Amino acid sequence: MNDLSHASAGQLSFAEHKKYTTDLQNSKASAFLIPENLIEALPKNSSYIVCENVSISMAYATKLFAPRKIDFKAPDPLRGEGTYIDERANIEDGVIIGKNSTIMAGVYLGSHVFIGDNTTIYPNAVIYRDCVIGNDCIIHGGTVVGADGFGFSHTAMGEHIKIYQNGNVVIEDDVEIGANCAIDRAVFGSTVIKKGVKLDNFIHIGHNCEIGEYSLFVAQSGVGGSTKLGRNCVVSGQSAFTDHLDIAPFSTFTARSGITKSIKEPKGVWSGYPLMPHKEWMKLQSKIAKLIKE
Amino acid sequence: MNDLSHASAGQLSFAEHKKYTTDLQNSKASAFLIPENLIEALPKNSSYIVCENVSISMAYATKLFAPRKIDFKAPDPLRGEGTYIDERANIEDGVIIGKNSTIMAGVYLGSHVFIGDNTTIYPNAVIYRDCVIGNDCIIHGGTVVGADGFGFSHTAMGEHIKIYQNGNVVIEDDVEIGANCAIDRAVFGSTVIKKGVKLDNFIHIGHNCEIGEYSLFVAQSGVGGSTKLGRNCVVSGQSAFTDHLDIAPFSTFTARSGITKSIKEPKGVWSGYPLMPHKEWMKLQSKIAKLIKE
Amino acid sequence: MNDLSHASAGQLSFAEHKKYTTDLQNSKASAFLIPENLIEALPKNSSYIVCENVSISMAYATKLFAPRKIDFKAPDPLRGEGTYIDERANIEDGVIIGKNSTIMAGVYLGSHVFIGDNTTIYPNAVIYRDCVIGNDCIIHGGTVVGADGFGFSHTAMGEHIKIYQNGNVVIEDDVEIGANCAIDRAVFGSTVIKKGVKLDNFIHIGHNCEIGEYSLFVAQSGVGGSTKLGRNCVVSGQSAFTDHLDIAPFSTFTARSGITKSIKEPKGVWSGYPLMPHKEWMKLQSKIAKLIKE
Numbered sequence: 001m002n003d004l005s006h007a008s009a010g011q012l013s014f015a016e017h018k019k020y021t022t023d024l025q026n027s028k029a030s031a032f033l034i035p036e037n038l039i040e041a042l043p044k045n046s047s048y049i050v051c052e053n054v055s056i057s058m059a060y061a062t063k064l065f066a067p068r069k070i071d072f073k074a075p076d077p078l079r080g081e082g083t084y085i086d087e088r089a090n091i092e093d094g095v096i097i098g099k100n101s102t103i104m105a106g107v108y109l110g111s112h113v114f115i116g117d118n119t120t121i122y123p124n125a126v127i128y129r130d131c132v133i134g135n136d137c138i139i140h141g142g143t144v145v146g147a148d149g150f151g152f153s154h155t156a157m158g159e160h161i162k163i164y165q166n167g168n169v170v171i172e173d174d175v176e177i178g179a180n181c182a183i184d185r186a187v188f189g190s191t192v193i194k195k196g197v198k199l200d201n202f203i204h205i206g207h208n209c210e211i212g213e214y215s216l217f218v219a220q221s222g223v224g225g226s227t228k229l230g231r232n233c234v235v236s237g238q239s240a241f242t243d244h245l246d247i248a249p250f251s252t253f254t255a256r257s258g259i260t261k262s263i264k265e266p267k268g269v270w271s272g273y274p275l276m277p278h279k280e281w282m283k284l285q286s287k288i289a290k291l292i293k294e
Numbered sequence: 295m296n297d298l299s300h301a302s303a304g305q306l307s308f309a310e311h312k313k314y315t316t317d318l319q320n321s322k323a324s325a326f327l328i329p330e331n332l333i334e335a336l337p338k339n340s341s342y343i344v345c346e347n348v349s350i351s352m353a354y355a356t357k358l359f360a361p362r363k364i365d366f367k368a369p370d371p372l373r374g375e376g377t378y379i380d381e382r383a384n385i386e387d388g389v390i391i392g393k394n395s396t397i398m399a400g401v402y403l404g405s406h407v408f409i410g411d412n413t414t415i416y417p418n419a420v421i422y423r424d425c426v427i428g429n430d431c432i433i434h435g436g437t438v439v440g441a442d443g444f445g446f447s448h449t450a451m452g453e454h455i456k457i458y459q460n461g462n463v464v465i466e467d468d469v470e471i472g473a474n475c476a477i478d479r480a481v482f483g484s485t486v487i488k489k490g491v492k493l494d495n496f497i498h499i500g501h502n503c504e505i506g507e508y509s510l511f512v513a514q515s516g517v518g519g520s521t522k523l524g525r526n527c528v529v530s531g532q533s534a535f536t537d538h539l540d541i542a543p544f545s546t547f548t549a550r551s552g553i554t555k556s557i558k559e560p561k562g563v564w565s566g567y568p569l570m571p572h573k574e575w576m577k578l579q580s581k582i583a584k585l586i587k588e
Numbered sequence: 589m590n591d592l593s594h595a596s597a598g599q600l601s602f603a604e605h606k607k608y609t610t611d612l613q614n615s616k617a618s619a620f621l622i623p624e625n626l627i628e629a630l631p632k633n634s635s636y637i638v639c640e641n642v643s644i645s646m647a648y649a650t651k652l653f654a655p656r657k658i659d660f661k662a663p664d665p666l667r668g669e670g671t672y673i674d675e676r677a678n679i680e681d682g683v684i685i686g687k688n689s690t691i692m693a694g695v696y697l698g699s700h701v702f703i704g705d706n707t708t709i710y711p712n713a714v715i716y717r718d719c720v721i722g723n724d725c726i727i728h729g730g731t732v733v734g735a736d737g738f739g740f741s742h743t744a745m746g747e748h749i750k751i752y753q754n755g756n757v758v759i760e761d762d763v764e765i766g767a768n769c770a771i772d773r774a775v776f777g778s779t780v781i782k783k784g785v786k787l788d789n790f791i792h793i794g795h796n797c798e799i800g801e802y803s804l805f806v807a808q809s810g811v812g813g814s815t816k817l818g819r820n821c822v823v824s825g826q827s828a829f830t831d832h833l834d835i836a837p838f839s840t841f842t843a844r845s846g847i848t849k850s851i852k853e854p855k856g857v858w859s860g861y862p863l864m865p866h867k868e869w870m871k872l873q874s875k876i877a878k879l880i881k882e
Contacts (some may be wrong), residue, residue, distance in 0.1 A: 242549065273549075452802050534843065
């Protein structure tokens with residue numbers, strides 16, 4: 001199961017609104033969940049199920065594609081030369097770890113986790129099944145990589161139907177993640193933390209985000225689902241991004257920025273909530289100072 | 295030990311100010327910690343201790359009622375059919391788990407924890423003693439349920455005397471809690487997360503809160519002690535409630551709302567800090583945009 | 589290795605800018621990393637290495653002084669009378685624990701950790717190597733003490749070179765730390781949480797901070813590196829301090845304060861971001877209320 005643009009032959013996809021007509025026409029999926037008014041837009045020879053509420057049907061369908069939480073049939077863990085796995089770490093089957101890595105006590109590695117060379121995972125960090133961590137990474141204690149993204153479909157009665165999060169997290173090389181962070185797994189595909197990124201403590205990265213190379217996040221910041229940051233962004237403390245944004249590379253955000261719109265121009269310095277250029281924010285502050293004295 | 299309105303016969307309660315006179319007169323507790331000026335308001339035949347500083351005496355008294363951290367005399371864990379308890383989970387005595395539930399490696403379940411059917415607790419989550427989790431729940435890695443609420447009595451010298459948190463947490467059915475959340479146990483009684491609630495990552499719920507059915511919390515939001523939310527509230531990212539508020543059902547709060555007063559009117563949409571109706575906040579933002587250009 | 593003012597004979601230190609000339613002249617370190625223009629300011633008989641980029645050379649040098657993550661040659665743990673160490677806790681070598689303390693299941697104590705008397709560490713908390721925790725402390729589940737501070741040196745190409753954090757954390761007596769907090773270890777020397785401090789859940793304390801006696805932090809607040817708070821400060825929820833500040837004792841910060849400058853006057857009440865006296869903030873709010881109605 002996958003979204004319209006990423007699905008390949010043999011996969012199930014879905015389209016909810018007319019605005020996805022073009023994506024639907026071009027999709028390579030073999031079967032679709034669609035509303036009645038999209039039947040004509042289907043690629044030739046597609047299978048489909050007409051749904052009254054595509055979002056809710058999609059949510060229920062994700063559950064059918066969810067893997068078991070633990071895979072007892074997977075092969076025993078493989079490890080490279082010089083790698084130390086503490087015997088008090090909890091490793092599921094099918095894990096592969098490269099050379100000279102260190103897995104400390106109380107760490108959990110789910111089924112089929114892959115970890116590269118020279119990587120250290122500190123005590124009690126949790127890596128959910130199928131996640132991938134590169135070379136030369138450091139993941140600190142209490143951090144959770146690969147928990148379910150926050151995705152629900154909502155019924156008319158106000159109940160929330162879980163959309164099973166069947167993707168994973170990919171952390172590239174030379175990434176450091178602080179203590180007690182949470183990087184959610186993708187609903188389909190991967191949440192990606194690119195090469196050289198450094199995250200402070202308590203960073204929240206939503207499902208399907210992509211954090212550009214060498215970006216920095218200061219403590220207690222968060223990124224909503226599917227938001228993409230370009231390379232070398234700097235995000236100061238307690239900042240937050242809403243979901244589905246596209247942020248230009250080399251953007252800098254001062255403390256407690258609230259970013260709700262995409263940014264096209266690279267190298268900007270931004271502040272405030274609602275967000276504005278840092279210079280305007282400085283101007284606003286001096287106007288506010290005057291306002292108080294009036 | 296319990297507060298004036300919840301205490302039953304045989305329990306110890308306390309009253310600190312004259313404003314609690316009516317509650318004191320109606321209380322069913324058998325004994326009271328009170329200041330001298332409340333003796334006349336006591337129910338007939340009550341036992342009492344006159345305290346110079348009721349708050350501090352109360353704090354010290356809570357310690358006497360604190361259960362042991364681990365109860366070695368409790369019965370062995372009971373589990374229903376189809377339930378998988380990973381042998382690397384750490385389970386104290388007296389735990390009861392229903393059918394078809396999954397307790398993964400590194401999970402801690404304190405003494406007398408009760409867990410229902412079809413519930414999954416992901417690795418390294420911690421459930422403190424006496425907490426109750428319903429059916430069809432999902433609790434993600436690193437989340438802590440039932441740690442002590444933040445309650446202290448303060449001496450004239452500026453020291454803080456711990457008020458032992460002797461209540462518990464009750465999580466009803468169909469609740470999902472993200473990674474690295476913290477739901478504090480009640481000082482007396484229960485902190486309650488009602489049916490169908492969904493919490494994203496890093497949600498803080500203070501002691502004695504009650505979160506209404508089907509409410510949603512987006513990442514990094516928090517609720518101060520004893521605040522009650524009605525059903526189907528939507529709380530966007532990085533929002534926070536102070537303590538002792540009463541929030542009407544179907545209230546929506548946009549990102550980074552700061553809620554310091556109770557809300558009586560249901561179905562409102564709110565923004566900002568200080569909080570205001572979302573429409574006013576939008577108006578304010580356009581005024582601020584003008585102010586910058588002036 | 590240590591900074592100019594704390595280094596003693598036999599240690600390596602560093603100076604990056606001319607503004608550190610006096611500190612350099614007075615330093616007791618035996619060897620220095622310096623730029624060429626500081627050679628003349630060196631104390632007599634010092635060894636030195638001239639660096640093109642002192643910050644990056646310093647970052648690389650810290651790695652040479654990093655201890656092993658686990659010290660297999662340390663002595664077996666020592667414990668005082670009445671101390672309970674759960675056999676499912678993960679204790680490295682060289683740990684010393686006082687009398688009547690409780691170390692619960694899933695707790696990690698790194699090499700050479702010292703814990704005093706009557707202290708309780710709740711399940712799955714993580715204490716990294718070399719950290720010190722006093723008497724009568726309570727540390728709740730999921731909290732991480734001693735993870736690396738967020739320190740990097742940046743290359744001209746935008747890469748980040750890790751500054752190894754070779755200091756520790758010292759938590760004095762009678763401190764309570766809530767669930768899922770993160771107190772980072774110092775780069776050199778110690779991050780210090782002083783006597784009687786109480787931290788709610790999700791508190792972030794950066795490297796080399798010093799939190800004054802009996803200070804209180806409400807949930808989801810954070811302190812940037814090297815900031816020092818005087819005694820009895822009160823920090824309300826979701827507040828944050830930038831780095832390298834000096835905060836006068838008895839300062840109070842209302843919810844979501846953003847503190848970016850040092851505070852010299854004790855006993856102030858502060859609000860807002862940018863920060864202002866609470867009275868001014870109240871005035872500003874009434875002006876804003878008027879502005880909306882205009």
